[in-house]
Amino acid sequence: EAAVTQSPRNKVTVTGGNVTLSCRQTNSHNYMYWYRQDTGHGLRLIHYSYGAGNLQIGDVPDGYKATRTTQEDFFLLLELASPSQTSLYFCASSEEGGTEVFFGKGTRLTVV
């Protein structure tokens, strides 16, 4: 089974702060994803990648950057955090696009 590890698990930052969320998967999956989960919206796709150096824009990308440095590692960057970005963030991976997706345990981010 895919192992997807997110860090940190919890983070509090101030408005205007700089935050990096990290994700590592150890099953050699090509695709990695960042989602945010908010009450009333379910999970929404921020960015995804199909390999090292690749980045694709998701459905709610504004205010977020992402970088896929290796096949294993996918980072989500908030360079000027705002309270609207307070959310539960999930990283996920899949072997290919359209195959089964496996999730990390989530990072709860609070922007005060």
Next chain:
Amino acid sequence: GDQVEQSPSALSLHEGTGSALRCNFTTTMRAVQWFQQNSRGSLINLFYLASGTKENGRLKSTFNSKESYSTLHIRDAQLEDSGTYFCAADTNAYKVIFGKGTHLHVLP
């Protein structure tokens, strides 16, 4: 509008009973997944289907790609089945789109 519509949004069941959750899709989907989100917030993989029906214990799921829907049947509900159930479907653009979830509460 939403591409993945889940119903009902909330459901209460007594232990030992069963029900069905449904996802309707407004566009052609290549595959569907079902997840349970537990009280700790973790997303647990239940099923992945490109077509047909799969069963695992007290859970059974069907994906009808022609008629654009999927169902998750729960029978003999237990307290630990409480949580939020999400379906997620894969569009042709290799993006996985989630429904808004069904909040299931199993009552003693």
